[in-house]
Amino acid sequence: MSAIVLFLAVVAVIAGWWLSQQRLASKPWLETGVIDDARGASSLPPAKIGLGVFLAVVGSLFALFVSAYTMRMELVDWRSLPVPKLLWFNTAVLIVSSGALQWARAAVGRDDGEGVLIGLLAGGASALVFLIGQLLAWQQLDAAGYLPAANPANAFFYLITATHALHVVGGLVALGRTTVKAWRGAEPAQLRLGVELCTMYWHFLLLVWLVLLALLTGWADDFVAICRQLLT
Amino acid sequence: MVDVLSDTNTGITPAEVVDVELYHPKSWWTTYIFSQDAKVIAIQYALTAMAIGMVALVLSWLMRLQLGFPGTFSFIDPSQYLQFITMHGMIMVIYLLTALFLGGFGNYLIPLMVGARDMVFPYVNMLSYWIYLLAVVVLVATFFVPGGPTGAGWTLYPPQAILSGTPGGNEWGIILMLASLILFIIGFTMGGLNYVVTVLQARTRGMTLMRMPLTVWGIFTATVMALLAFPALFVAAVMMLLDRALGTSFFMPTLQEMGQLMKYGGGSPLLFQHLFWFFGHPEVYIVALPAFGIVSDLISTHARKNIFGYRMMVWAIVAIGALSFVVWAHHMYVSGMHPQFGFFFATTTLIIAIPTAIKVYNWVLTLWRGDIHLTVPMLFALAFIVTFVNGGLTGLFLGNVVVDVPLSDTMFVVAHFHMVMGVAPIMVVFGAIYHWYPKITGRMLNDGLGKFHFWVTFLGAYAVFFPMHYVGLQGMPRRYHDIGETSFIPASAHDLNAFISVAALIVGAAQLVFVFNLAWSLFKGKEAGGNPWGATTLEWQTPQTPPAHGNWGKELPIVYRWAYDYSVPGAPRDFVPQNEPPGGFAVQGARA
Ligand code: HEM
Ligand SMILES: [Cu+2]
Numbered sequence: 001m002s003a004i005v006l007f008l009a010v011v012a013v014i015a016g017w018w019l020s021q022q023r024l025a026s027k028p029w030l031e032t033g034v035i036d037d038a039r040g041a042s043s044l045p046p047a048k049i050g051l052g053v054f055l056a057v058v059g060s061l062f063a064l065f066v067s068a069y070t071m072r073m074e075l076v077d078w079r080s081l082p083v084p085k086l087l088w089f090n091t092a093v094l095i096v097s098s099g100a101l102q103w104a105r106a107a108v109g110r111d112d113g114e115g116v117l118i119g120l121l122a123g124g125a126s127a128l129v130f131l132i133g134q135l136l137a138w139q140q141l142d143a144a145g146y147l148p149a150a151n152p153a154n155a156f157f158y159l160i161t162a163t164h165a166l167h168v169v170g171g172l173v174a175l176g177r178t179t180v181k182a183w184r185g186a187e188p189a190q191l192r193l194g195v196e197l198c199t200m201y202w203h204f205l206l207l208v209w210l211v212l213l214a215l216l217t218g219w220a221d222d223f224v225a226i227c228r229q230l231l232t
Numbered sequence: 233m234v235d236v237l238s239d240t241n242t243g244i245t246p247a248e249v250v251d252v253e254l255y256h257p258k259s260w261w262t263t264y265i266f267s268q269d270a271k272v273i274a275i276q277y278a279l280t281a282m283a284i285g286m287v288a289l290v291l292s293w294l295m296r297l298q299l300g301f302p303g304t305f306s307f308i309d310p311s312q313y314l315q316f317i318t319m320h321g322m323i324m325v326i327y328l329l330t331a332l333f334l335g336g337f338g339n340y341l342i343p344l345m346v347g348a349r350d351m352v353f354p355y356v357n358m359l360s361y362w363i364y365l366l367a368v369v370v371l372v373a374t375f376f377v378p379g380g381p382t383g384a385g386w387t388l389y390p391p392q393a394i395l396s397g398t399p400g401g402n403e404w405g406i407i408l409m410l411a412s413l414i415l416f417i418i419g420f421t422m423g424g425l426n427y428v429v430t431v432l433q434a435r436t437r438g439m440t441l442m443r444m445p446l447t448v449w450g451i452f453t454a455t456v457m458a459l460l461a462f463p464a465l466f467v468a469a470v471m472m473l474l475d476r477a478l479g480t481s482f483f484m485p486t487l488q489e490m491g492q493l494m495k496y497g498g499g500s501p502l503l504f505q506h507l508f509w510f511f512g513h514p515e516v517y518i519v520a521l522p523a524f525g526i527v528s529d530l531i532s533t534h535a536r537k538n539i540f541g542y543r544m545m546v547w548a549i550v551a552i553g554a555l556s557f558v559v560w561a562h563h564m565y566v567s568g569m570h571p572q573f574g575f576f577f578a579t580t581t582l583i584i585a586i587p588t589a590i591k592v593y594n595w596v597l598t599l600w601r602g603d604i605h606l607t608v609p610m611l612f613a614l615a616f617i618v619t620f621v622n623g624g625l626t627g628l629f630l631g632n633v634v635v636d637v638p639l640s641d642t643m644f645v646v647a648h649f650h651m652v653m654g655v656a657p658i659m660v661v662f663g664a665i666y667h668w669y670p671k672i673t674g675r676m677l678n679d680g681l682g683k684f685h686f687w688v689t690f691l692g693a694y695a696v697f698f699p700m701h702y703v704g705l706q707g708m709p710r711r712y713h714d715i716g717e718t719s720f721i722p723a724s725a726h727d728l729n730a731f732i733s734v735a736a737l738i739v740g741a742a743q744l745v746f747v748f749n750l751a752w753s754l755f756k757g758k759e760a761g762g763n764p765w766g767a768t769t770l771e772w773q774t775p776q777t778p779p780a781h782g783n784w785g786k787e788l789p790i791v792y793r794w795a796y797d798y799s800v801p802g803a804p805r806d807f808v809p810q811n812e813p814p815g816g817f818a819v820q821g822a823r824a
Contacts, residue, residue: 001506008460008557015456019441024546028442028794029538032814035440046352046433053428053459057421061463064507068467068482071503148480152498155480159471 002227003070007063011056051197055204058167062208065163066215069156070224080153083217084140090133091213097126098206101175101199108188108195116188116195120179123202127168127175134165160212164205171201257781266362268354269781270426273361274339275672280361281332282747284368288323289740291316300733302714310713311399314383317711319374321386322409325515326416327368329657333522334420334458335364337664338427338451340672344771345448347436347789347811349782351426360426363419370412379403385711387508390483390501394476397489410473417462417469427455436770438791442546443810445769445795446539449546450525453553454518461514461557468507475499505567509560516653517556521549523660524591527613529795530663531595533767534610535602536806538796541594548587555584565633566640574633581631585624592621603799603806607765608682612663615690616656623651626701641711644704647697655693662689662746669750670764674777675757681749685742692739699728766807769795773809 072078104119138158148158178194214220257263267273295316298308308316339357343350351357374381383399384392384406396402400409431444431452444452471482475496483504484496532539539545561569561577595617604610626648630636639645662685669677704710707720708729715721763772775785789811797808 001510004464004510005558011460012554019550022441024442025543026440026442028440028542029796032793034438034790034792035443044433046429049432050353050425050429053425054421057425057459057463060460061466064464064467064510068471068503068507071506072482072500075498075500077498148474149478149495152481155474155482159474159480159482 001067001071003066004060004063006227007060011060045193047193047197048200051200055201058204059208061163062160062212065156065160066211069160069215072152072156073224078153079151080216080218081141081146081151081157082144084137086133086137086140087213087217090130090137091209093126093130093133094206094209097123097130098199098202100126101195101202105195105199108192111188113182113185113188116191117179117182120175120182120195120198123198124172124175124179127172127202131165131168134161137161157216160216164209164212167205167208171198171205174198174201266358268350268358270339270343270351270354270357271672271779273357274336276361277331277335277339277364278337280365280368281328281336284323284371285328285332286743286747287372288320288328289743291320291323293737293740295320296733296736298713300730302716308713311383312380313713314385314711315381315399315405318383318385318388319371319381323371324654325386325519326413327371329519329653329661330420330458330515331364331416332661333519333657334427334451334455335361335423337447337522337526337668338455339423340668341447341771342427342430342451343434344774344779344783345445345769346431346434346439347770347784347791348430348434349784349788352429352434353426356422357426360419360423363415363422367412367415367419370408370415374400374405374408374412377404377408379405382406382409387512388472389508390472390475390499390504391485391487391496394472394484395489406476407473410469410476413469414466414473417466420462421459424455424459427451428459436788436791439770439810442543443791443794445525446528446542446545446549447522447525447769449549450521450523450528453549454521457514457521457553457556458518461511461518464507464511468504468511471507472504502567505564506560509563510557512563513560514556517552519653519657521553523616523657524549526660526664527616528591528595528598529769530609530613530660530667531598531602532796532798533667533765534607534613535599535604536766536798537598537602538798539594540597540600541590542794542796544590545594548590551587552584555580555587559584562631562636565636571633578631578633582628585628585631588624592617592624607666608677608679608686609663609667609765611683611686611690612659612666615686616659616663619651619659619693620656623648623653623656627652639704641709642704643700643708643710646710647700647704650697650700655697659690662686665750667765668771669753670760670777671771671774672778673754673757674760675753676760676764677753677757678749681745681752685746685749688742688745689739692735692742695735696732696739699732703728703732763809766805768797768807768809770810773811 073080100119100122102119104116104123107113107115107119138161141154141157146154146157148155174194175198178191178198181194182191211220215224257267257269262268264272267276294305294308295313297305298313339351342348379400379402381400382388382393382405384401388406388409392398392401394401394406398406400406431448435444471480474480475482475484479495481496481499483501484494484499485501486497487494528539528545559577559580561573562581565574565577599614626644630639630645630648666677666682669675703725706722706725707718708715708725760777762774762777765772770789770791771779773789774780774783790813791810792813793808793810795810797803797810799806800808
């Protein structure tokens with residue numbers, strides 16, 4: 001369970017830092033009158049904070065998968081499966097997708113409506129390619145006889161990649177809505193929030209994917225071993 | 233929409249507050265059924281939770297009938313008994329208490345108490361309820377599918393949970409149970425995002441974190457915990473569902489069933505235990521923290537005294553929330569873990585007792601020399617403190633590895649957790665309903681019926697669970713349909729069991745009085761006025777009672793003080809509402 005504990009420790013540090021800004025040591029019973037850090041709320045739009053909290057939830061979901069994976073990996077009979085080469089291509093596509101959205105976001109800043117639309121479309125299309133690529137990778141594994149039920153490593157591989165892909169699909173729905181708005185000619189300023197949220201989500205999913213990839217390909221084995229030694 | 237906050241009394245410059253876009257319902261359907269108003273959603277959550285809670289109550293009757301009078305009720309066979317305890321436990325913990333505290337009280341109280349018009353994402357909030365309802369429907373459906381509901385125990389430990397020897401294990405029961413949990417978690421996450429972001433972003437002017445009532449602190453912290461802990465149950469449920477449905481082996485080791493080698497191999501049942509308790513322990517506090525918060529407010533209001541050590545209370549809530557993520561393995565002492573781990577988790581477990589004890593001291597010190605009004609909410613609040621202390625003490629026993637090992641899986645454990653997380657939070661639920669019902673409906677609950685309900689429930693709960701500790705020490709195991717002739721269990725224990733069962737039936741029946749009271753008072757109850765208890769928090773200062781759509785009329789309230797200005801020397805009344813400016817009077821919601 002070290003991955004999830006580590007993840008929550010990070011969340012706790014962030015929460016602690018935020019709490020430390022909130023005058024938790026004040027003595028509210030002595031202070032009447034309007035206090036003008038007033039709403040205490042930050043000026044960020046609620047949707048952004050909402051997404052941030054949601055990402056913490058999704059993060060803990062994946063951290064739990066990683067935890068479960070590393071715990072199972074310890075047992076002697078673990079046989080990890082060969083990772084299809086295709087995953088590297090998919091990774092590249094996902095990076096492109098994230099880049100395209102970043103570009104769309106920059107275009108919002110430049111007030112460049114066309115640029116926004118192009119960025120969104122490119123981001124969406126490459127995310128779709130990523131999903132198709134993942135499906136093909138599954139097919140290759142399947143054809144090579146690595147069925148989900150054959151071995152725990154296989155089952156974990158399918159489960160983790162599927163969960164990640166589902167999150168991308170969910171993101172595509174939101175991206176689709178923003179894109180339709182952009183298509184119908186909404187002003188860049190009206191699109192700002194939507195584009196920013198999508199970009200944030202995309203970068204997050206990219207990060208999660210890189211971590212998962214490192215784990216599934218065995219890159220992270222040394223790191224996992226170090227963590228384990230630290231804990232025991 | 234932009235709200236202009238202005239203040240004529242003190243000449244504070246008006247502040248512009250960007251408010252949430254208020255959704256305006258257009259028809260009867262969108263006002264009462266598919267409503268996006270947090271208050272309506274709260275009532276929907278609460279009614280659904282109470283309805284399914286009644287099912288769990290009836291199940292407890294059936295279990296007690298069997299335990300008290302073994303052999304008399306032939307229609308309860310051993311596998312049904314297991315199904316009953318499983319569904320009873322699961323419903324009580326998740327579908328009743330979690331849903332009621334967070335979905336019910338959270339939805340109703342957060343926007344009102346922090347001075348917001350509604351939750352920040354009303355549409356998502358509405359979805360949250362409907363998905364919860366769907367989860368409940370799926371849960372209820374398990375009673376009617378072939379093979380019946382799962383009998384794996386509320387902990388659903390594999391491998392037994394999906395083996396044919398367990399009721400529902402190789403039929404629909406376990407599949408639907410897991411599906412229902414997955415739905416519940418998705419629904420909860422939607423609601424939870426709302427509760428958290430509303431507290432973070434929608435507080436009205438002047439409502440700093442340290443001016444929030446402890447109720448909001450409790451619900452807020454519990455929601456954050458739930459958002460982070462429920463994914464563990466989610467992961468566990470998904471993996472078990474795959475094991476059951478697709479034949480993967482996440483949790484299933486190589487094993488034989490009825491002499492046949494099964495298709496499974498290589499899974500780790502222990503992995504499930506880690507995941508389950510990583511959720512399961514925080515869950516205890518997800519239920520407890522809102523109860524802590526609410527009870528603080530009940531005590532302060534009904535003892536007309538400021539809460540003792542407010543800062544300490546806030547810190548304790550946050551500390552408990554954080555600590556409860558590093559104690560999960562105390563549920564696994566008997567799983568063969570390394571003794572050093574056992575020691576580590578026993579230590580963290582005992583450390584949690586410190587902030588918890590601080591809270592208890594502060595409640596008691598709040599009561600000390602208070603002007604205690606023994607209203608029904610206050611009675612329930614007092615009962616909570618007593619019961620919680622009681623359950624907490626046996627918890628200290630069980631937190632120690634050496635004491636826990638022999639007591640593990642006995643009725644002592646059942647008595648312990650019913651005290652801390654069964655009876656104690658339920659007391660708060662009742663207290664809170666008696667306290668806020670006047671705001672929700674505009675009428676008071678009947679006092680006589682309320683006192684009757686209180687005394688029967690309180691004394692009855694003790695008649696049920698006190699003797700259960702003793703029966704457990706005698707060695708009576710939990711989750712046994714019938715202990716039969718067991719040499720180490722004296723005959724007197726059987727009489728005690730019969731007594732417990734009779735008490736349980738009476739306690740259950742008393743809840744019908746409560747339900748009757750809820751319905752009757754809705755039409756016949758005494759008019760409550762805006763602020764019948766003379767409380768300081770914002771929800772009692774709304775221009776209308778019940779609060780209208782949008783909560784606050786044209787202008788949002790401005791907060792000038794903390795939530796506990798009771799019996800302030802020199803003040804004209806014995807309470808000063810949070811929105812009363814220094815030296816002035818808030819006109820709205822004066823005590824009726
Ligand atoms: C009238 C009130 C109640 C009575 C009479 C009652 C009775 C029982 C009984 C007889 C058992 C089974 C003992 C066994 O053989 O293992 C049980 C289990 C349980 N109860 Fe209750 N209960 C009540 C209320 C509650 C409440 C409010 C909660 C909420 C937390 C709760 C949570 C549980 C849990 C989690 C289990 C364990 C189920 C399992 O072993 O899987 N109960 N209860
Ligand atoms: Cu625990």
